[in-house]
Amino acid sequence: MNDIIRPVPQTPKQDPPASADSAPTPLGLTPGVVPGEDVTKPPVQLATSKPKRIWLRWVLGVLGVLLLGVIATAITGYLWYTNALKPVATTMHNQTFSVDQGASVQQIADGLQAANLVRSSLATQIYMRLNHQTSVKAGNYVLSSSQSVSEIASWLNSGHIDTLRVTILPGRTLKDLENDFEQYGYKQADIEAAFNKKWDHPILADKPAGVNLEGYIYPETYFMKADSTPEDLVLRSFDEFEKQVEAKDLRKSLAARGFNLHQGITLASIINAETSTAEDQRKVSQVLQTRLSKGMMLGSDVTYIYAAKQLGVKPSPDLDSPYNTRKVTGLPPGAVGNFNLSVLDAVANPANTTYLFFVAGDDGVTHYAYTYDEHQTNVSKYCQRSCFSN
Numbered sequence: 001m002n003d004i005i006r007p008v009p010q011t012p013k014q015d016p017p018a019s020a021d022s023a024p025t026p027l028g029l030t031p032g033v034v035p036g037e038d039v040t041k042p043p044v045q046l047a048t049s050k051p052k053r054i055w056l057r058w059v060l061g062v063l064g065v066l067l068l069g070v071i072a073t074a075i076t077g078y079l080w081y082t083n084a085l086k087p088v089a090t091t092m093h094n095q096t097f098s099v100d101q102g103a104s105v106q107q108i109a110d111g112l113q114a115a116n117l118v119r120s121s122l123a124t125q126i127y128m129r130l131n132h133q134t135s136v137k138a139g140n141y142v143l144s145s146s147q148s149v150s151e152i153a154s155w156l157n158s159g160h161i162d163t164l165r166v167t168i169l170p171g172r173t174l175k176d177l178e179n180d181f182e183q184y185g186y187k188q189a190d191i192e193a194a195f196n197k198k199w200d201h202p203i204l205a206d207k208p209a210g211v212n213l214e215g216y217i218y219p220e221t222y223f224m225k226a227d228s229t230p231e232d233l234v235l236r237s238f239d240e241f242e243k244q245v246e247a248k249d250l251r252k253s254l255a256a257r258g259f260n261l262h263q264g265i266t267l268a269s270i271i272n273a274e275t276s277t278a279e280d281q282r283k284v285s286q287v288l289q290t291r292l293s294k295g296m297m298l299g300s301d302v303t304y305i306y307a308a309k310q311l312g313v314k315p316s317p318d319l320d321s322p323y324n325t326r327k328v329t330g331l332p333p334g335a336v337g338n339f340n341l342s343v344l345d346a347v348a349n350p351a352n353t354t355y356l357f358f359v360a361g362d363d364g365v366t367h368y369a370y371t372y373d374e375h376q377t378n379v380s381k382y383c384q385r386s387c388f389s390n
Contacts (some may be wrong), residue, residue: 057349089145095185101138133157140147140226162226170340186230203242206262215265215335253348268343269335273302280366285350298325306336334366
């Protein structure tokens with residue numbers, strides 16, 4: 001019996017049901033492939049941007065810190081520079097500054113700093129170079145610590161070798177003048193040597209040997225060489241004083257009043273300290289000369305005040321001193337300060353009055369009286385605060 005092999009019926013393949021994500025692919029296109037894309041290349045992965053942003057922030061932060069540092073440094077440098085150009089001191093203190101032949105800007109600036117004329121050598125060099133002020137002639141220059149770098153540099157580049165301009169004011173004592181001379185750059189030891197020197201000059205012919213130079217250093221503006229000494233200046237003042245006295249023939253005029261030149265200088269110094277106007281100077285001169293002629297004490301407050309300053313004590317009318325005309329009759333041994341020539345002329349030519357008293361009132365007016373009672377009335381009326389009365 002033959003076995004009959006029958007074919008097994010085949011169930012036709014069926015595609016799985018189509019889903020929304022499996023839409024039919026257009027003819028000729030491969031699913032998941034963008035037209036024109038190279039299907040041989042692996043898919044491109046999108047890189048995250050977070051690491052790039054962190055690196056950028058770090059760079060910007062570093063640049064910001066560096067920029068702030070540069071700005072802070074610039075501001076600090078500017079403030080240092082502008083401050084270094086300011087004057088070293090607020091008060092004038094002249095001194096002679098020497099520039100050697102061929103000196104460099106650095107050597108000049110170093111010398112200025114060493115002399116305490118500028119705050120910084122470096123800042124001075126920078127200023128002089130930036131402003132093209134580097135042409136400095138060799139020589140002596142009179143500079144002051146109260147000058148700024150710009151003023152000093154300008155003067156050094158002016159091409160003028162200095163002459164020292166010294167102004168001696170009236171009403172100054174030797175102690176005052178000692179300080180004044182120092183401000184012009186003279187050394188204290190040299191000033192004292194000039195004031196204590198045994199001078200031989202016509203203006204001093206009547207001065208007693210034991211009396212100092214008070215009243216003899218004539219007030220005027222003098223132009224001195226930059227390398228001059230205090231002795232040179234004192235001698236110039238003597239020469240000027242003698243010249244003025246001779247021009248007005250004051251020795252003869254004073255002699256007619258019973259005074260030699262030293263006595264006239266002493267009286268003039270008191271008058272100068274008591275009042276200031278030319279009219280009052282002549283009236284006060286008359287009062288004091290009348291008192292002298294009557295054997296009365298001059299009674300000038302300025303004399304015991306001067307004596308107290310010399311002794312370093314508190315001023316008092318009872319002070320024991322030959323300068324205190326509240327206790328001593330006649331003129332004091334010497335002057336109490338210097339004065340203009342007009343005051344010495346007032347001694348030689350007093351006012352034609354007969355007053356015996358005067359008081360410099362609080363109102364700035366000098367009031368005169370013939371009697372003591374009138375004088376006391378003036379004192380009570382016009383001298384409520386501190387004032388001089390005679």
